[in-house]
Amino acid sequence: MIEHDFDEEFVPIAAELQRLPYLSPSRDFADRVIAGIDRLQPAEVAPIAVARHLELHRGGQQAVVQRRPIGILRATGRATAGVALIAAAAFMFFEVDLLTAILSAAVTQYAFAIATVGTQIGALVLGSQTIAYLQAGAIQAVILYVVLAVGLISGYGAIRTAAQIARRRAA
Amino acid sequence: MPARAYTDVSDQQVVVFAQEGREDAYRELIKRYERPVFSLIYRMVRDKETAEDLAQETFIKVLNNIDRYRPEFKFSSWLFKIANNITIDHLRRRQVDTISIEGSPTAITAESVRATAVTVTSGGESPLEELESRELGAEIEKAIARLRPEYRACIILRHVEDYSYDEIAEIVKLPLGTVKTYIHRARQELRQYLGDLR
Numbered sequence: 474m475i476e477h478d479f480d481e482e483f484v485p486i487a488a489e490l491q492r493l494p495y496l497s498p499s500r501d502f503a504d505r506v507i508a509g510i511d512r513l514q515p516a517e518v519a520p521i522a523v524a525r526h527l528e529l530h531r532g533g534q535q536a537v538v539q540r541r542p543i544g545i546l547r548a549t550g551r552a553t554a555g556v557a558l559i560a561a562a563a564f565m566f567f568e569v570d571l572l573t574a575i576l577s578a579a580v581t582q583y584a585f586a587i588a589t590v591g592t593q594i595g596a597l598v599l600g601s602q603t604i605a606y607l608q609a610g611a612i613q614a615v616i617l618y619v620v621l622a623v624g625l626i627s628g629y630g631a632i633r634t635a636a637q638i639a640r641r642r643a644a
Numbered sequence: 645m646p647a648r649a650y651t652d653v654s655d656q657q658v659v660v661f662a663q664e665g666r667e668d669a670y671r672e673l674i675k676r677y678e679r680p681v682f683s684l685i686y687r688m689v690r691d692k693e694t695a696e697d698l699a700q701e702t703f704i705k706v707l708n709n710i711d712r713y714r715p716e717f718k719f720s721s722w723l724f725k726i727a728n729n730i731t732i733d734h735l736r737r738r739q740v741d742t743i744s745i746e747g748s749p750t751a752i753t754a755e756s757v758r759a760t761a762v763t764v765t766s767g768g769e770s771p772l773e774e775l776e777s778r779e780l781g782a783e784i785e786k787a788i789a790r791l792r793p794e795y796r797a798c799i800i801l802r803h804v805e806d807y808s809y810d811e812i813a814e815i816v817k818l819p820l821g822t823v824k825t826y827i828h829r830a831r832q833e834l835r836q837y838l839g840d841l842r
Contacts, residue, residue, distance in 0.1 A: 489784050506674055
């Protein structure tokens with residue numbers, strides 16, 4: 474109720490104004506408004522989806538307990554099952570030896586560790602001097618290969634340069 | 645949440661649900677305010693079809709921009725502000741300023757008059773009281789219709805919707821002093837028009 478801020482003559486008119494009835498629009502007014510709202514999807518079934526939430530209202534605030542990400546778990550499970558099925562089919566149709574596959578994977582994964590262990594075993598069996606000799610030989614071989622590669626590239630470059638000079642002189 | 649669960653929910657909370665895209669929340673907001681908004685607009689334009697179109701435009705504009713609603717203001721104030729803007733724009737375009745509670749001023753035949761007449765919700769009174777009330781109400785309606793549109797909006801918001809002067813100034817986007825002047829003049833004019841009623 475508003476406070477009186479008018480003279481006594483207006484009191485009966487103010488009373489009549491407050492008694493003025495509300496007027497109603499057509500019955501399908503709400504439907505027409507809803508049809509004009511862009512963000513509402515016609516096929517939306519909000520009450521069913523929302524019913525899974527636990528919603529608490531207190532003092533104008535809303536607390537919503539989050540659901541578990543069921544969609545992500547389902548997708549992960551389906552992907553795992555799919556990969557397992559494909560792997561099983563591959564082993565069955567292409568006769569891949571499962572043990573070989575596992576060993577190959579392990580060798581690839583642990584190559585560094587295997588090399589270290591192998592070197593240690595070699596040092597124990599063959600002696601550290603032998604191993605050092607072999608390693609030195611391996612280093613020499615690498616240097617030799619590098620020198621060969623540099624020589625090949627330099628020779629190819631020299632031949633191309635000579636050919637260009639010859640072309641210029643001929644011209 | 646089913647629609648009936650909104651009974652004790654505040655406007656701000658219903659707006660939050662609407663912002664989540666829930667159709668039942670939109671319908672609840674329409675249900676709460678379709679009659680006050682339609683009544684305000686009708687009393688300004690005096691034509692049922694036009695009032696329905698403008699009320700529809702108001703709700704569509706408000707609900708499509710529900711994310712922009714600022715909860716520090718009353719939802720109803722925001723809604724009435726949009727309704728007033730749309731109606732004043734319409735009146736400025738059309739210069740509609742005619743009177744007829746029984747039907748559209750443009751209606752010629754009896755059928756078109758009936759079709760454009762508004763539905764007045766009964767307050768549960770006896771037939772005699774209802775008749776007297778309707779007669780008095782009709783006089784008031786005619787007197788309101790004779791006011792300038794700016795006065796109409798202010799006097800309705802003040803005496804029908806019970807808004808404070810500050811809220812009315814916010815709704816109609818006018819200085820507080822202007823609103824007070826409009827309401828004072830509107831009261832004087834109503835007193836003058838309704839002299840016989842007293």
